Amino acid sequence: MSTLSLRRYLYQRYWRWISHYLDKRQPAADKVVLTQKLIFILPSRYGCWFMLLTALLYLLGTNYQNNLILLLSYLMLSLFLLCIVLTYQNMSGLTLQCPRAAEFFCDAPGIATIALSSAKSHFMLQLNFIDQDALTLEQQVDTAALTIQQSVRGCYPLPRLKISSSYPFGLWRSWSYISLQQQYWAYPTPIAGQQQQFSRDDNNSTAEHKTTAPSVDSLAPYRSGDSLRYLLWKRLARDPFNPVIRLQQHSPEAEPDWVEVPAVSGDALERALSIACQQLLVLEQNGNRYGLKIAGKTIAQSNGPAHLQRCLQELALC
Incomplete structure (x- = not known):
């Protein structure tokens, strides 16, 4: 088994396990509010290096009894712990819902509209469906258009939406997987063809389109209120006392x-x-x-x- 296949297999097993856990923790709903129950927080890679540097500074300050280095390590530790609260608050209270089903053709990217609302501002949010490109929202917006792809026609439940953020300093990363009670439609890809699928109504199969063309017989005397657009001006020049108009023709339905x-x-x-x-x-x-x-x-x-x-x-x- 190649390395790529092994990674894909392990990822599928991991996602199958996490999906089973998330289905029990947060069943699909029309509207989801991010709360403490749904938000996960862990140090980012940058945060791990930051914490390692803080520990080294503390050991260095303790070994050499340098109060300035110790003070710096305490400040860095305080900032590191404060970012947990700030990162959580940046996502908590956000309400998400999908007001309508997405519709698109197979093998073409579709757009799923996600509505976001909150009583406070949120910054640097990233939203994406699983295995889809992420959309970064630098500031609070009312709606977000996320791409979704499907190569097989049909009606499918909307996949879980991943929302994440590393605001404000990138030391911690918070994320959540939410399930919205919505679906999307993947229609067959339209192609032109000569197949005999197009037919006239059986009741009108013997009828033919009859179009009428303006002729000299389709004339009528001019009456007050008629549009001057259809007035025969050349005939009026010859006979000014008997103006006539050409009847407006209507195409059959x-x-x-x-x-x-x-x-x-x-x-x-x-x-x-x-x-x-x-x-x-x-x-x-x-x-x-x-x-x-x-x-x-x-x-x-x-x-x-x-x-x-x-x-x-x-x-x-x-």
Whole structure:
């Protein structure tokens, strides 16, 4: 077993054990307030060297009976112990929650919004999900946007959020792992394709789009209140006593469409879901009414952000 594999194995075992401990200590909740029960504090690497230097100065001052060196060691020890309280207070009382579920496409970074609130200020906080990049907040903010990635479509519970800080002097490091009662959606990656998944409504399959073009027959006498935009000025010059206007033409309403996912499995299913995802996005962007047929389910035709979200969630869970 290579060194890298051994480290990964040990880390997985450690995280499995710590997750079991944290699940009992802090179950998932909609809102979490950092208290003494949830905050862990240990000396940082810099703090360990600082404490070693303090001990050496104390031994040196005792050996040579130098009061100035002893006074310096006492001051350093006092500062070291005071930082425990300051580091704890910098995190205590902070309230965190995730107001809405994150939504993104597979293999693309998503954004999970974390709301932070507190009656006091907090400085130099670092937030990140496990195995994700950390975000540093130098000052107190209301919201923090954290990146989250997932390569497999589906609906997943939000992973534990790690929040840490070494404020004010970096001698101590405080951290906490919190679990928020929220989920995130990973949708199939949209790709274009020629698969026959796009069809017209069965009730309108024989109907054709009929567009009307302005012609000389679509004229009407001018009446008071009509827009001068449609007035035929050339004809008015020839016959000023009989003004006419061109009737404004209206395009017929677009026919509703169906997006169908065939009954396949494996890689063929993943490709079909990605193509269907792309078609849903195009139909929504064009303002068309559309429905979804997938795995024996039928979602009625509609449009709008809520309808698109429901269709994408069905693709993620298929």
